Amino acid sequence: MIIAPNPPSDGVRVAMIEHNGAPIELIEFACKRQISLRAMCDHDMPAIERWLNREHVRKWFGEPQTWLDEINAKHDWIHYYIVEYENTPIGFCQYYDCTKMPKGLWEEEQPGSFGIDYCIGEEQYLNRGLGSVILQKLCETVIFAENPKQIIADPVKENLISIGLLEKNGFIFDGWTGLYKLAISQTLKEMSDFFNVRAPIYEEKHIKHIGGMESKDIIASFFPPHTQTMIDLGIGTGLELEAIFRRFPAIEVTGLDIAEDMLKTLAGKYPDRNIQLFCESYLTFDLGHCLYDVAISVMTLHHYNHQTKTDLYRRIHNCIKNNGIYVECDYMFSENEYANPQKMEDLHFTEFERLKKELHITDDREYHYDTPCTVPNQKKMLLEAGFTNVREAYNRKNIVILIAYK
Numbered sequence: 001m002i003i004a005p006n007p008p009s010d011g012v013r014v015a016m017i018e019h020n021g022a023p024i025e026l027i028e029f030a031c032k033r034q035i036s037l038r039a040m041c042d043h044d045m046p047a048i049e050r051w052l053n054r055e056h057v058r059k060w061f062g063e064p065q066t067w068l069d070e071i072n073a074k075h076d077w078i079h080y081y082i083v084e085y086e087n088t089p090i091g092f093c094q095y096y097d098c099t100k101m102p103k104g105l106w107e108e109e110q111p112g113s114f115g116i117d118y119c120i121g122e123e124q125y126l127n128r129g130l131g132s133v134i135l136q137k138l139c140e141t142v143i144f145a146e147n148p149k150q151i152i153a154d155p156v157k158e159n160l161i162s163i164g165l166l167e168k169n170g171f172i173f174d175g176w177t178g179l180y181k182l183a184i185s186q187t188l189k190e191m192s193d194f195f196n197v198r199a200p201i202y203e204e205k206h207i208k209h210i211g212g213m214e215s216k217d218i219i220a221s222f223f224p225p226h227t228q229t230m231i232d233l234g235i236g237t238g239l240e241l242e243a244i245f246r247r248f249p250a251i252e253v254t255g256l257d258i259a260e261d262m263l264k265t266l267a268g269k270y271p272d273r274n275i276q277l278f279c280e281s282y283l284t285f286d287l288g289h290c291l292y293d294v295a296i297s298v299m300t301l302h303h304y305n306h307q308t309k310t311d312l313y314r315r316i317h318n319c320i321k322n323n324g325i326y327v328e329c330d331y332m333f334s335e336n337e338y339a340n341p342q343k344m345e346d347l348h349f350t351e352f353e354r355l356k357k358e359l360h361i362t363d364d365r366e367y368h369y370d371t372p373c374t375v376p377n378q379k380k381m382l383l384e385a386g387f388t389n390v391r392e393a394y395n396r397k398n399i400v401i402l403i404a405y406k
Helices: 030-034 042-052 055-061 064-073 129-148 160-168 192-195 202-210 214-222 241-247 261-271 306-320 341-358 375-384
Strands: 011-016 035-039 078-085 088-097 113-120 150-153 173-175 179-183 230-232 252-256 274-276 291-297 320-333 389-397 399-405
Touching: 011 320, 035 129, 042 064, 042 088, 055 064, 055 113, 088 129, 113 129, 113 150, 129 160, 160 179, 192 261, 214 241, 214 291, 214 320, 214 389, 214 399, 230 306, 241 274, 261 274, 291 306, 306 320, 306 375, 320 341, 320 375, 341 375, 375 389, 375 399
Parallel strands: 230 252, 230 291, 252 274, 291 320
Antiparallel strands: 011 113, 011 150, 035 078, 078 088, 088 113, 150 179, 173 179, 320 399, 389 399
16 A cells, blocks of 8 residues: 655657757656656567557658567667556657667767657557656656766657657757757756656666665564564665565565655555555654564665754654664665775765755755765764664675664
8 A cells, every 4th residue: 555645749769968068957747657667578569569550650660660670689788668657558668878779870979878769659648748758757767777978869850749849858959960969967856756767677777786685685684583563764666575574474564755656666566465655755754653673774864964864763763662673774884895984975975065055955855865874973873863782784895784773
């Protein structure tokens, strides 16, 4: 169950490139939450073939068999997604590394250029403003997955609807190449937006980034044998839950996260488990008093300063039972990896403050920027919050697990 607070022409060929360093912000749309991307599967091929053969798609995309052959070739440099509107498939999209395209195509474009293609195949979803939302979702997916330098669009010149769509979303025509280009500037995204757009590819990319599932799977081994209830702060898609459910099949789980799309993914994974999910920030959610045997946070608190963390730790200390524990798995600066961990922490916080000042950002909202702390500072904050003992239970590269005892 997910409990959420009150909610605060379409065929185009696109790719990424720098354009005069001009910072451009994509447009936000009210219907953004209704559009989602998921990885394409083999069973999607009949729908894709049907869409490619429809006149409004074929007019701009050309011979359907060319596309089908390319998809079936399963090139590792092309990534395919199905576009869904309220869980109904309505089209498909892809992104690809321009430097790996066949020789002679876009050879002058600099490394870091990524191309995207998309279409709405179901005609009843045309002319509803969804093309802009799909374009934004796909561009943000590429930005998260590949850290690109540039975005380029190459619509057919007669496709005035697609050209208007690109221009509305910040693409600028480059008369030298005949392409439409979007600069990727350094910005800070609000936390919920940052993770919502990454929901379709989060697990694949995150697991690869942290070097596998070891740090997720080991968490359950630290739980006391009597554990019956737990709260998971920043639960996301719940990667750590599989091992927890193996050891405690009947455990009651309360999960908090501000990314609704991540919670939807999680809810679909464990429909028969005792999970209650809240789409709210753990910084403001009422955690209660002595309710849980275990509280955990996994790869989520490295975005906050000392004061914010210490205040949260006091509330976590209050919400667990007298014989309970708090387990934190997160990025931390450790002497095992850095000659001067404190210097690294200071550099991250200083850069974050510089960016906030440059972008005129205030502290009344949560923004995504990594500010990991040193292991000694983490332990100090937990002890100041009232925990009687803090033990370092795991340390691999920059991922550390601390166990705090009430």
